[in-house]
Amino acid sequence: MTPSSILKKTVMALTGLALVGFLIAHLSGNFLLFKGDKAFNAYAEFLEHQGGLLIAAEVGLLAVFLLHIYSAIRVTLENKAARPVPYETKQSGGTSTFGSRTMMISGAIILLFVILHVKMFKFTDHEHVDGELWGLVMQAFANPVIALAYMAAMVVLGLHLSHGFSSAFQTLGLTKPGWAKCYKKAGLVVGWLIAFGFFTMPLYGLVVKPKPGAKEHAPAKTIKHDENDDDASVFRPVLTEKGTVSWS
Amino acid sequence: MNVTLRVWKQPAPNQPGRFESYPAKDIPAEASFLEMLDIVNNQLESEGKEPIAFDSDCREGICGTCGIVIDGRPHGPGKAITTCQLYMRAFNEGDTITLEPWRAKAFPVLKDLVVDRAAFDRVIQAGGYISINTGNACDANALPVAKLDSDRAMDAAACIGCGACVAACKNASAMLFVSAKVSHLALLPQGQPERRTRVVAMIEQMDKEGFGNCTNESECEAECPKEISVANIARLNREFLLAKLLT
Numbered sequence: 001m002t003p004s005s006i007l008k009k010t011v012m013a014l015t016g017l018a019l020v021g022f023l024i025a026h027l028s029g030n031f032l033l034f035k036g037d038k039a040f041n042a043y044a045e046f047l048e049h050q051g052g053l054l055i056a057a058e059v060g061l062l063a064v065f066l067l068h069i070y071s072a073i074r075v076t077l078e079n080k081a082a083r084p085v086p087y088e089t090k091q092s093g094g095t096s097t098f099g100s101r102t103m104m105i106s107g108a109i110i111l112l113f114v115i116l117h118v119k120m121f122k123f124t125d126h127e128h129v130d131g132e133l134w135g136l137v138m139q140a141f142a143n144p145v146i147a148l149a150y151m152a153a154m155v156v157l158g159l160h161l162s163h164g165f166s167s168a169f170q171t172l173g174l175t176k177p178g179w180a181k182c183y184k185k186a187g188l189v190v191g192w193l194i195a196f197g198f199f200t201m202p203l204y205g206l207v208v209k210p211k212p213g214a215k216e217h218a219p220a221k222t223i224k225h226d227e228n229d230d231d232a233s234v235f236r237p238v239l240t241e242k243g244t245v246s247w248s
Numbered sequence: 249m250n251v252t253l254r255v256w257k258q259p260a261p262n263q264p265g266r267f268e269s270y271p272a273k274d275i276p277a278e279a280s281f282l283e284m285l286d287i288v289n290n291q292l293e294s295e296g297k298e299p300i301a302f303d304s305d306c307r308e309g310i311c312g313t314c315g316i317v318i319d320g321r322p323h324g325p326g327k328a329i330t331t332c333q334l335y336m337r338a339f340n341e342g343d344t345i346t347l348e349p350w351r352a353k354a355f356p357v358l359k360d361l362v363v364d365r366a367a368f369d370r371v372i373q374a375g376g377y378i379s380i381n382t383g384n385a386c387d388a389n390a391l392p393v394a395k396l397d398s399d400r401a402m403d404a405a406a407c408i409g410c411g412a413c414v415a416a417c418k419n420a421s422a423m424l425f426v427s428a429k430v431s432h433l434a435l436l437p438q439g440q441p442e443r444r445t446r447v448v449a450m451i452e453q454m455d456k457e458g459f460g461n462c463t464n465e466s467e468c469e470a471e472c473p474k475e476i477s478v479a480n481i482a483r484l485n486r487e488f489l490l491a492k493l494l495t
Contacts, residue, residue, distance in 0.1 A: 004451050005421075005461045006488045075461045079419035082353050082460030088267070089346045091320035093416055093470025100465045101418070167464040170478070173486025177400065177479040180466075 005078075006171075008071050013168035015068035020165060020194070022061055027197045034204065037134035037212040044133045069111065076104050100163040106156045113153040131212025138212075141205020150202035154195045161191025249275050249336060252344045253288065255300050258357050261364075265357065267346070270300070281324060281334040282307060282314060300347075301360035307332040309473060312408030315415065316361050317348040322412035322471045330410060330473045350411050352420035354457040365411050367457040368425060372409075374453035375446035376429045378438050391437055401435035404428045406474040413468035413476070419460030424468035426454050427484035428476045434487055444491040451488055 003011075029047075032040040047054055099106070126136040141147045166187025169175050175183050204210070251272045258265030270292070275284050282304050289299035305313035314331040318324030324334045339345060347361060355363040393401075407428035414422050430447050433439030439446070462481060469478045 002455075004488075005455050005459075006451055006485055007492070009461060009485075010489060075463075079421075079460040079463070082420035082458060083351050083418075084353050085351050087317060087320065087348055087351050089320035089348065090317070090418075093321070093467045095470045096418070096465035096467055100463065103463070163464075170464045170482050171462075171485055173482045173484075173489060175479065175482040177477060180477070180479055 005075075008075055009171045011067060012071040012075065013171040015064045015071070016164050016168050018064045019068060020161065020168075020190075022064075023194050023198075027194060030198070030201060033134065033137065033201055036210075037131040040134040040137075041132045065114075069107070072104065072107055097163060099159040100167075103160060103163060106160040109153065109156045110160060113156075135212050137201075138205050138210055141202045142209050144206060147202040147206035151199055154199040154202075157198065158192045158195030161194060162188050163191075165191045249277055249339070249341045251275065251284075251336075251339055251342065253300075254344060254346045255360065256348045256357075257300075257360055258349075259359065261356050261358055265360075275336050277335070277337040279336045280307070280332055281316075281318070281336065282332050284336050301358075301362050303362050304332055309333045310408060312410035315350055315363075315410050315412060317350065317415055319346055322350070322415040323410075323473055328473055328475050330408075330412075333473070350415040352411075352414050352459065354420065354422070354459050355411060355414060363411075365409070367459070368409050368411065368422070370457065371422070371426060371450055371453045372429065375442065375449035376433070378433060378442060380438075393436060397435045401432050404431035404435070404476065404480055407432075407472075407476050408474060410473060412471045412473060414459065416467045416471035417460065417462075418465070418467065419463055421462045421468070422454050422457070422459040423462040423481050423484065424472065424476055424478065426450055427478075427480035430487055431480040431483050434483070443487070444495045447484065447487040447491050448495075451484075 029043055032043045050057075120140065121133070121137060124136060126133045129135045129139065131138065141150070164187075166184045169183055169187070253270040253272055254267045255270060256265055257268045270288055272284055272288050273291075275287060279287070282302070285300060285302055292299045302316060303313050305311045307314075309330040309332060312330070315323065316331050318331070318334070323329055323331045325338050326334055349355075349357050349361045350363045350365075352363075354367040355365055358364050405428070407425060409425060411425070413424035414420050417424075430450060433446065434443050464478070464481075466478045469476065
C-alpha cells in the first residue's frame with residue numbers, strides 16, 4: 001500500500017522539524033567557537049566521550065536526514081507527474097516565495113554542503129593541528145574560498161528554512177484560522193536567525209583570523225574555581241557541602 | 249475594443265493540441281469575458297468555422313462550471329471572481345490574450361478549453377456527504393451550532409468546485425478543494441458520525457485521481473474565486489492525522 005499524500009508530507013514535516021532541532025543544538029554548541037580553542041575543544045571532547053550515545057544520535061540523525069530527502073524526492077516526482085502538460089503562460093498569484101519555489105534546489109545544495117562539511121571537520125584528523133578541532137575550523141575559515149562558500153551555503157539554508165519551518169506546522173495541522181500571516185512570519189524569522197547564527201562563524205574566521213590560545217577568557221568573578229582544575233574555561237558541576245550542585 | 253485571442257485548440261482527448269490566434273473585433277468593454285467568446289464564436293460559426301469550445305453555465309459566479317487560464321491566471325486577472333465575472337474592461341485595446349485550459353493529469357482536456365473535472369465528483373462520492381435517515385425535515389433551529397463554527401463551515405461551503413485551486417497549484421494539488429469539503433462537514437454537528445471515515449476516504453480518492461501534493465505555497469488561495477482559506481488545509485491535515493491515529 002502506498003502511503004497517502006498527507007502521510008508523506010507529515011514525514012517530511014516531522015523530519016524537517018527534527019533537523020531544525022538539531023540545527024539549534026549544533027548552533028548553540030558552535031557558539032563556543034567565539035570563546036576560544038579551549039572551550040570549543042573541551043565541548044568537542046565532551047561529545048566524543050559520549051561513546052555509544054553519540055553513535056546512536058548520529059545514526060538517528062542520518063536516518064532522519066535520509067528520510068527527509070527520500071520523501072522530498074518522492075513528493076517532487078509525484079508533483080511533476082500531476083501536471084504532464086505545462087502551461088505556456090502561468091503566472092504566480094503572488095503568495096509563493098523564491099524560497100518556497102526552490103526547495104528542491106536549496107535542499108540539494110544543502111545536501112552537498114553537509115557531505116563536504118562532515119568530511120572536512122568530522123573525518124579529518126585534527127589531533128596534530130595547532131588548536132585541535134578549533135584550529136582546524138579556524139584555519140579552514142581563514143581561507144576566503146572556504147569561508148565564502150560556507151557563508152553562501154548558509155544563505156541557501158536560510159532560504160530553505162524560510163519556507164520549510166512554517167510549512168511544517170501547516171502540514172501537521174498545528175495552525176488555526178487567523179494564524180496564517182503570523183506563523184509564516186515567525187517561520188521566516190526563525191529560519192533566517194538560525195542561518196545567520198551559522199553565518200557569523202565563517203565570517204569571524206575570515207575577518208578576525210583568531211589564533212589558538214590568543215583569546216583566553218577570564219571566568220566570571222562570582223564563580224569559584226577548583227584550584228586543581230586546569231581548564232578554567234569549562235563549567236563543571238560540583239557537589240557542595242549542602243548536597244546541592246553548583247556550577248564552577 | 250479589439251483584442252487578439254491565442255487559444256489552446258485540441259480536437260479531442262489524447263490528441264495533440266496547439267495555440268491558434270483569433271481576432272476579437274468590436275467587443276464592448278462592458279461585455280463579460282464569456283460574452284466576448286460568444287461574439288467570437290458567432291462570427292466563427294457564420295464563417296463556417298469550428299467555434300472555440302469552453303464551459304459555462306450560470307454565468308453569475310455560483311455554479312463553478314466556467315474556468316479558463318487567462319494570461320497565466322486561473323479565471324484571469326482580478327481577485328475573487330470566476331471567468332464569467334471577468335469583464336473586457338480589465339483588458340486594453342490591442343491586447344493579445346492567451347487562453348489555456350486547466351492543466352492537470354486529473355483533469356484531462358476534453359476539447360479546447362473544456363476539461364473533465366469528474367475527479368472532483370469521485371472525491372465527493374468517496375465521502376463528501378452525510379448519511380441521514382429521511383423523514384420530515386428537522387426544524388432548522390433545533391440543532392444549535394456555535395456562531396464561529398457556523399461561520400467557518402459556511403466559508404468552507406462557499407467552494408463551488410471550479411478547480412481553479414488545482415489549476416493554480418504548481419503541483420496540481422486538490423488539497424484546497426478537499427479541505428473545503430472536509431472542513432464544511434467536520435465543523436457541523438451533522439458531519440460528526442462520518443467525520444473520521446470521511447476524511448480518510450476522500451484523501452484516498454484524491455491520491456488515486458493523480459493530483460499532486462500540497463507544498464504550502466497558498467497559490468490556490470490567491471486564485472480561489474470564493475477566497476477559501478488555506479487554514480482549511482491545515483484543518484484537513486489535522487483531521488486526517490487524527491483519524492489515522494484514533495481509528
